[in-house]
Amino acid sequence: xxxxYTVVLATGMTSSPLTRFIPxxxxxxxxxxxxxxxxxxxxxxxxxxxxxxxxxxDDIHPxxxxxxxxxxxxxxxxxxxLHDLVGCELIPYRxxxxxxxxxxGPWGALFTTGWDREVRKTRHEGKAMKQQINxxxxxxxxPAIGKVEIFRHIALSAEIDT
Ligand SMILES: Cc1cc2nc3c(=O)[nH]c(=O)nc-3n(C[C@H](O)[C@H](O)[C@H](O)COP(=O)(O)OP(=O)(O)OC[C@H]3O[C@@H](n4cnc5c(N)ncnc54)[C@H](O)[C@@H]3O)c2cc1C
Numbered sequence: 001x002x003x004x005y006t007v008v009l010a011t012g013m014t015s016s017p018l019t020r021f022i023p024x025x026x027x028x029x030x031x032x033x034x035x036x037x038x039x040x041x042x043x044x045x046x047x048x049x050x051x052x053x054x055x056x057x058d059d060i061h062p063x064x065x066x067x068x069x070x071x072x073x074x075x076x077x078x079x080x081x082l083h084d085l086v087g088c089e090l091i092p093y094r095x096x097x098x099x100x101x102x103x104x105g106p107w108g109a110l111f112t113t114g115w116d117r118e119v120r121k122t123r124h125e126g127k128a129m130k131q132q133i134n135x136x137x138x139x140x141x142x143p144a145i146g147k148v149e150i151f152r153h154i155a156l157s158a159e160i161d162t
Pocket of ligand 1: 016018049050051052064065066067068070
């Protein structure tokens with residue numbers, strides 16, 4: 001037995017096999033390629049988000065299979081699918097901010113920003129950031145705050161004018 005504080009599990013990433021039922025172009029993770037409005041290229045009535053979508057976060061960087069991209073992609077895809085149904089204008093997905101935060105156990109955590117992963121916080125400062133991300137940034141709003149507040153929370157996060 002090897003005692004350790006941290007286990008790094010590297011299994012690779014793959015999209016849901018459900019994507020195979022949708023005609024389109026796929027990337028190496030099995031994600032459907034989408035346009036700026038998150039319509040699937042080749043299946044224009046379908047919008048893809050999260051781990052099923054290969055989208056561009058800015059002009060050159062594809063999204064990752066990650067919660068930070070999944071959350072925003074979901075907001076934009078939902079917004080656009082609804083607007084498409086009622087004949088309103090769609091908005092292009094963009095997500096300029098990119099960060100990573102890796103928790104390394106008692107040592108702390110490593111927080112980076114930008115596509116070149118510039119180190120911003122380490123150890124306990126990084127850990128505090130990780131806890132804020134997990135407990136606040138990506139944590140779904142409580143149903144107790146009510147429907148209106150939940151919608152406000154979602155719209156504000158995405159900076160979408162609803
Ligand atoms: C162990 C693990 C650790 C991770 N850690 C991180 C991390 O630290 N940071 C990070 O950024 N990302 C992390 N990720 C990745 C992150 O969780 C995903 O990128 C994100 O959850 C994708 O969101 P999604 O909405 O696309 O898919 P999901 O969150 O997987 O949601 C898909 C939903 O669809 C449901 N579903 C599937 N098939 C069907 C069906 N046929 N009918 C109805 N419902 C169905 C599933 O039950 C699920 O609820 C991690 C993933 C794993 C597995």
